[in-house]
Amino acid sequence: MTDLAAWIALTFDHEPRDLADWERALTHASRGEVHYERLEFLGDRVLGLAMAEWLFETFPGEPEGALSKRFNALVTGAICAEVAREIGVPAHLRLGKQARDDGAGDSDNVLGDVMEALLGALFRDAGLDPARTLIRRLWSERLHAAETAPQHPKSALQEWAAANQRKPPCYEVVERSGPGHAPRFTVKASIPKLAEATAEGGSKQEAETAAATALLREVSVPIPKKRKV
Known part of the structure; x- marks a missing residue:
């Protein structure tokens, strides 16, 4: 098992069947034409659906407006970047030299996008249930941090x-x-x-x-x- 496959198995609780999507999810556009942006598009929707469902179940007494406030606070690029750092994404990023020199490896924009791309890769490789389980594990403390819906x-x-x-x-x-x-x-x-x-x-x-x-x-x-x- 490669280092990347071992990290995926440990972090995502899933042994990848094919590393191609995972490698793509970790690859920045500065490395060439094959990069994370399409998977980011997919992962953003996976995160949105899983988070909306979770909030709907967790706060049954809250109206739509309060749920929307919670949702918007939990799916920001900055939060996705925090999660990416916590699970060790920076060590696996594939960046071009100029992008690395410019600090892309610690950019909230890049890390947030890559986190979503990884969710897209997991969804394609394993389906919605494992993606939902991962999101609930990685976002759990954040979801329960506020008793009332945060105001943007x-x-x-x-x-x-x-x-x-x-x-x-x-x-x-x-x-x-x-x-x-x-x-x-x-x-x-x-x-x-x-x-x-x-x-x-x-x-x-x-x-x-x-x-x-x-x-x-x-x-x-x-x-x-x-x-x-």
Whole structure:
């Protein structure tokens, strides 16, 4: 058994019948035409279905909106990247030299995509049941971490603006830097005629979320009253 097959058997509790999909799931586009992106597309849907089913079963008393909040918090690229690091994905990544030199091996974007691609490979090799079991094992602590459904920062900022008779928040990409496989986005979030905040992220969505978090923190701080002289 190869090192890769042994890692798959240990980590995914499944002995691969064919390593081709698994190798592809771990291969970045910088290595050539055969890479993880098609399997990522499939794995994203596998994760989505398994997570939606799990949340539906686990929180029977919650309405659709609360389930959606939980879902959106659990399937982000950043969470997928965390899971990928925990199971040792970086050691098995196949990167071109330039991508490796540029830090793609520790990029949330790359690791999150590869984690989804691996779920796609498992689904193709073993079916939905093993994929579902793996997801429930790897995401278990995260799913049960919050007693109430987490509020996404962008939704929370939108609700704050509405509750305080303000215009809806706006988001603007003010800078994009870095190579294609490891971009950095700088986004400005603003509530017109009130306040703004800027933040960075490895994707536009991540940067918008960070900017919304920063702006929500700023507008939620009470303004000190002026002392009478």
